[in-house]
Amino acid sequence: MPDLLKQLAEAALGSRLRRLAEMLSSDAGSIYQSYNVDIEPSWFPIIMVLSQTPQSSIKALAEQTGHSHVFVSKIVKQMRVRALVTVTPSEQDKRSTLISLTPTAKQMLPALSAQTRDVGNAMQLLTNSVHPEFMALVDAFETALRRKSLSQRTQISAQRFNQQSVQIVPYHRQHAKAFYDLNKQWIEQFFVMEPSDYASLEDPDKIIEQGGSILLAMVNKDVIGTCAMIKMNDSQFELAKMAVSPVCQGMGIGYMLGQAVIDAALDKGASQLYLESNRQLTAAINLYKKLGFTEVKGAASPYARCDIQMALALKQEARCKEE
Missing domain, CATH: 3.40.630.30 (Gcn5-related N-acetyltransferase (GNAT))
Structure with a gap:
């Protein structure tokens, strides 16, 4: 059967990218399991930010990951249920809360680091086979949309x-x-x-x-x-x-x-x-x-x-x- 999204070309780019994201995410679960990292793929950016910044607010996490405030709040709640983050009031601003990784999450960091390295190398080979400037083009596309x-x-x-x-x-x-x-x-x-x-x-x-x-x-x-x-x-x-x-x-x-x-x-x-x-x-x-x-x-x-x-x-x- 003909691929409708390909036929629609640029008009269906959003749907095409969602399909591409699903193709990549379908492997994510098995990849995390092979490295003994028990997290959801959507948590990865938050964990990586918090691994470099001991404490961060929802607003700062949203800015650093490029996700919406609502999305980050939802992810933090999910991670809190799994005892991967703690939420404490900010001493400087009682209206704000600070997010930090728990010891359980920190124990995953070495394995997550190895996984990030290996997945990064594999993706680099894949993107280079498509176009040497693939990621630069993605950056340019995001900049234009912003x-x-x-x-x-x-x-x-x-x-x-x-x-x-x-x-x-x-x-x-x-x-x-x-x-x-x-x-x-x-x-x-x-x-x-x-x-x-x-x-x-x-x-x-x-x-x-x-x-x-x-x-x-x-x-x-x-x-x-x-x-x-x-x-x-x-x-x-x-x-x-x-x-x-x-x-x-x-x-x-x-x-x-x-x-x-x-x-x-x-x-x-x-x-x-x-x-x-x-x-x-x-x-x-x-x-x-x-x-x-x-x-x-x-x-x-x-x-x-x-x-x-x-x-x-x-x-x-x-x-x-x-x-």
């Missing part, structure tokens, strides 16, 4: 879709011709194609392979706009190859693409977006200013048509607070 929740992103996606039925989507190889044609069309309307244009337009996959992104504006199955984000270094990306179909110009598509690229740059931890343009393109320059770009003096451009360079500072912490 910056802006899935519900917020879904609302933005719905707003973008409802605006003239436009949807902003990531580039796939079947879009290569549309990416090339839309950009070639606007370039040749004002200038001539240059070697750097051919290099990026004829091999868009390279932009993604080198750490960048390409976003598309679509109506139904038609690509009506494009915008690339090219990686310059770990903290700086270039906004490039923004093009909108002539029949769709004036509908705010360029602004939607620009905002989506800013979000993508923030998700990658960038501190600056940079772009190159020509003062003759007054509509484009006005758009960049509306997005927050200001004129700067950059390095020599590979494009003969470039006579203005602009940049936008991305403030990760400020952005997080606002959202």
Whole structure:
């Protein structure tokens, strides 16, 4: 039978991750038994924190494990029933309680340490076989979700879709011709194609392979706009190859693409977006200013048509607070 979760792809990622967690957790019980560690898998993070910090509050445990206050309270109650933790009032704040491991729990620590080592080695081999940067990608995914929740992103996606039925989507190889044609069309309307244009337009996959992104504006199955984000270094990306179909110009598509690229740059931890343009393109320059770009003096451009360079500072912490 076909795998429905695979067919739904990103739309079912939460369910897919839960299934993956169940696959990993199904072995956890037997692994704990083989090391003579009599605990539930969900207790592991709490025990590890308390093994390094003799006493900790529920709030601190939640912050250090990344779990909710309610979840940690529930786990502590379960562990207390099994005589693995003690709960005592804080001397500094009588409204707060401090959690600590019991002697019974501490006796498990050597075996738990050996288990952690062996499971860690096994998981490292497994994740490396999938992708050398697997855990770094997981970290990046978590960071992006903390910056802006899935519900917020879904609302933005719905707003973008409802605006003239436009949807902003990531580039796939079947879009290569549309990416090339839309950009070639606007370039040749004002200038001539240059070697750097051919290099990026004829091999868009390279932009993604080198750490960048390409976003598309679509109506139904038609690509009506494009915008690339090219990686310059770990903290700086270039906004490039923004093009909108002539029949769709004036509908705010360029602004939607620009905002989506800013979000993508923030998700990658960038501190600056940079772009190159020509003062003759007054509509484009006005758009960049509306997005927050200001004129700067950059390095020599590979494009003969470039006579203005602009940049936008991305403030990760400020952005997080606002959202």
